Amino acid sequence: MTWLYGWWIDLARALGLPEAYCYPFIARGIVAILILAPLLGALSHLVVARRLAFFSTTLGQAALTGLVIGVAIGQPLDATYTAILGFCLLIAVIMVFVRRHTTLPPDTVIGVFMAFTLGLGICLLVAATRRFNIHQIEAVMFGSVLTITDRDLILAIVLGLLVLAALVVTYNVLLADSLSPPIARARGAPTTLIDYGFVVIVTVAITVSLKIIGALLVEAMVVVPAAAARNLAHSARSYLGWSIVFATISGLAGLFISTSWRVPTGGAIVLSLSAVFFLSLPIGRLLRR
Amino acid sequence: MTASAAIELDHVTIRREGRVVVEDACLEINPATIHVVIGPNGAGKSTLLSAVLGQTAFAGTIELRFRGNGLVGYVPQSFVADRTLPVTIAEFLALARQKLPVCLGVRPAARARIAEILARVGLAGMEHRRLGELSGGELRRVLIGNAIEPAPELLLCDEPATGLDPDAIAELDRVLCGLRDDHGTTVLMVSHDRAQVRRIANRVTYLHVQIKDTGPPAKVLERAGAASLDEAMGL
Numbered sequence: 004m005t006w007l008y009g010w011w012i013d014l015a016r017a018l019g020l021p022e023a024y025c026y027p028f029i030a031r032g033i034v035a036i037l038i039l040a041p042l043l044g045a046l047s048h049l050v051v052a053r054r055l056a057f058f059s060t061t062l063g064q065a066a067l068t069g070l071v072i073g074v075a076i077g078q079p080l081d082a083t084y085t086a087i088l089g090f091c092l093l094i095a096v097i098m099v100f101v102r103r104h105t106t107l108p109p110d111t112v113i114g115v116f117m118a119f120t121l122g123l124g125i126c127l128l129v130a131a132t133r134r135f136n137i138h139q140i141e142a143v144m145f146g147s148v149l150t151i152t153d154r155d156l157i158l159a160i161v162l163g164l165l166v167l168a169a170l171v172v173t174y175n176v177l178l179a180d181s182l183s184p185p186i187a188r189a190r191g192a193p194t195t196l197i198d199y200g201f202v203v204i205v206t207v208a209i210t211v212s213l214k215i216i217g218a219l220l221v222e223a224m225v226v227v228p229a230a231a232a233r234n235l236a237h238s239a240r241s242y243l244g245w246s247i248v249f250a251t252i253s254g255l256a257g258l259f260i261s262t263s264w265r266v267p268t269g270g271a272i273v274l275s276l277s278a279v280f281f282l283s284l285p286i287g288r289l290l291r292r
Numbered sequence: 293m294t295a296s297a298a299i300e301l302d303h304v305t306i307r308r309e310g311r312v313v314v315e316d317a318c319l320e321i322n323p324a325t326i327h328v329v330i331g332p333n334g335a336g337k338s339t340l341l342s343a344v345l346g347q348t349a350f351a352g353t354i355e356l357r358f359r360g361n362g363l364v365g366y367v368p369q370s371f372v373a374d375r376t377l378p379v380t381i382a383e384f385l386a387l388a389r390q391k392l393p394v395c396l397g398v399r400p401a402a403r404a405r406i407a408e409i410l411a412r413v414g415l416a417g418m419e420h421r422r423l424g425e426l427s428g429g430e431l432r433r434v435l436i437g438n439a440i441e442p443a444p445e446l447l448l449c450d451e452p453a454t455g456l457d458p459d460a461i462a463e464l465d466r467v468l469c470g471l472r473d474d475h476g477t478t479v480l481m482v483s484h485d486r487a488q489v490r491r492i493a494n495r496v497t498y499l500h501v502q503i504k505d506t507g508p509p510a511k512v513l514e515r516a517g518a519a520s521l522d523e524a525m526g527l
Contacts, residue, residue: 048395052377106309174393175386182377182384182423185347186438189366189448190388236378237422243395 004153007034029262032148032215035156036254039212040224042163044250045170046208047229048242052181053201057110058098059222061117062209065094066218068124070143071131080140084158088210094120095202103198146217146269148258159211166208169200177201178239217269224250227276234280234287249279297357298323298446298478299344304352306339313339314350315502323359324476325494326468328483328509335500337482338369338450344480345448358445360476365439369450369482371431375424381434382406382419388438409437412467414460428455440467443475453485461485465492489513 008030015024023029050059066087073086094116102112128140142150170177179187180197188194209221216224232245257272264271297320306314314336321327329337342348344356345366382403383394390402398406403419410416413433423431432455439447447468453461469492471477483489489496489509496512498505505512 052374054374171393174395175388175391178379178394179387182379182387183368183371185342185345185368186366186435188347189345189364189439191364233376233378238378238380238420239383239395240397242378 004031004034004156007156023262024259028149028151029258031151031153031156032258032268033255035148035151035159035215036258037251038156038159038163039208039215040250040254041247042166043208043212043224044228044247045243046166046205047225047227047250048232048239048246049170049174049177049181049201050205050225051229051233052178054109055202055205056222056226057113057117058095058202059205059209059225061098061113061120062091062095062206063218063221064117064124065091065120066210066213066221067140067144068120068127070140070218071124071127074131074140075127082154083143084210087213088207091206091210092203095206096199099198099202103195141267142217143213144217144219145267146213146215146220146272148215148261148268151214155211155214162207162211166204169204173197173200215268216272217267220269220273223273223276224254227273227280228253231276231280231283234283235290249276249283253279296323297321298325299480300353300355300357301340301344302353302355304340304343304350304354306336306343306348306350308339312501314343314499317352317499317503319497319503319506321478321480322495323357323478324472326472326479326481326492327495327497328481328489328493329497329499330483330489330512331499331504337499340499341448341450341480341482356446360445361442363442363444363446365444365447367432367435367439367447367449367452369454371423371435377424379423380420381410381415381423381426384423384434385409385438405441409441410434412441413437414463429457429460432456433460436464436467440471443471443477445477447471447477447479447481449479449481449483451482451484453483453488461488468492486513 008027011030011033012025050056069087069090070083072090073083074080076086078086098113098116102109105112176187176192176197180192180194184194205225212221212224228246228250231249232242235245236242253275254272256275258268260266260271260275261268299321301317301319304314304317305312317340329340331337339348343350344354382398385406386394386398386402389405390399392399406419410418413436415430415433426434436452453464456464465488468479472479493509495507496509497503498512505515
């Protein structure tokens with residue numbers, strides 16, 4: 004990964020950025036954001052189209068519970084990916100199953116799971132903090148570039164590429180199913196597989212982003228870029244484009260804010276995203292005139 | 293029951309939240325015909341169509357016998373999508389007509405087919421309009437266009453004339469008859485438009501939870517009687 008960091012450090016110096024932005028951990032954070040933010044931005048426009056915003060919040064909370072379970076079963080605090088991914092996938096799949104087999108509105112079902120994961124997470128967290136300091140998991144809760152390792156980045160690149168490939172292959176079917184499941188099904192789309200497959204894609208993307216953005220804030224990255232993009236976009240093409248642009252700009256801005264004012268990266272990214280969203284409201288209104 | 297039927301329903305019962313919506317329906321729909329299901333509101337017509345499409349659980353057997361391209365077109369009663377979603381007509385129609393993700397652009401080959409579809413449904417030149425900007429009638433024309441190209445072997449239409457002006461209904465009649473006569477498409481349609489049923493239907497089924505009558509349009513409509521006809525048509 005050295006060449007990647009070297010590339011950023013050379014670029015930062017060429018841009019005349021302060022020396023702080025040439026530190027290896029910042030370089031790692033920048034590279035991570037340049038990989039993950041466009042991916043989450045691209046994913047966000049489908050998450051919003053499929054009305055899964057609330058679902059993503061639940062996954063963030065499930066990630067926290069997964070982390071505590073990982074620690075409880077003896078995984079190192081900085082390498083609990085399998086527990087987080089495993090628990091999030093379990094919750095995601097059960098949530099889709101229950102939603103498909105009940106007449107309750109989807110947001111009600113998701114609300115039940117959100118309460119369950121939060122309750123379980125809090126109970127386990129309190130039990131687990133008897134064994135370690137709660138500040139040790141702050142990075143996963145709120146996100147921090149300081150804790151990103153080369154292994155995290157490689158994982159992000161590999162899983163990011165897999166998620167991207169899955170999105171490219173399934174995009175048209177996913178959008179068709181988001182617009183009208185009966186029409187998609189009549190055309191032979193495997194709507195059940197799509198339902199489960201998409202939540203698996205979202206779960207994987209969220210899990211690899213946890214260290215930077217944080218479990219409690221990651222849902223913002225898969226909702227707000229699309230919400231802001233929707234204010235400006237006229238077509239699916241511009242919707243995707245704006246979502247990626249907003250996610251990337253907010254990710255980088257958040258990292259700079261976090262570095263400059265020493266606040267959690269996740270929080271700073273979410274604040275940047277929020278600023279972009281509120282700016283997009285009047286701009287969108289002007290464009291529609 | 294005959295093996296020549298395109299669709300065969302054998303003792304189909306559909307329950308929704310404990311209530312029987314369709315009861316013990318037995319029906320054969322011949323290939324290359326327009327078969328219209330009529331009945332009052334709440335009679336189970338749309339539910340029956342949904343079961344044929346495989347989207348509603350049922351007891352009994354529904355058999356679809358494909359002999360051609362096996363394509364199914366569907367024109368829903370309502371489009372459940374979020375109308376504020378920024379998707380253009382061209383992108384919507386391209387979803388089933390190209391492999392390239394539509395967010396990366398609509399390919400020239402798909403663009404040509406889309407222009408042809410829109411011309412057929414009277415929306416020529418409207419490729420770049422957003423779905424959310426369309427009136428109910430325009431959106432219905434887009435849905436009809438999406439369902440009829442390429443010509444499907446089976447076309448399911450749930451009140452396709454709703455929201456269309458008289459010219460568009462006449463064009464819809466021509467399109468449906470053309471599909472049946474030129475491409476051998478079997479059309480199963482729910483309709484409240486009495487005049488349209490008389491004009492284009494080969495057979496009509498009067499459904500009111502149970503199948504009350506099936507036969508040629510004039511006879512079924514006649515047998516239903518003037519008084520119950522309004523009920524049959526949901527008027």
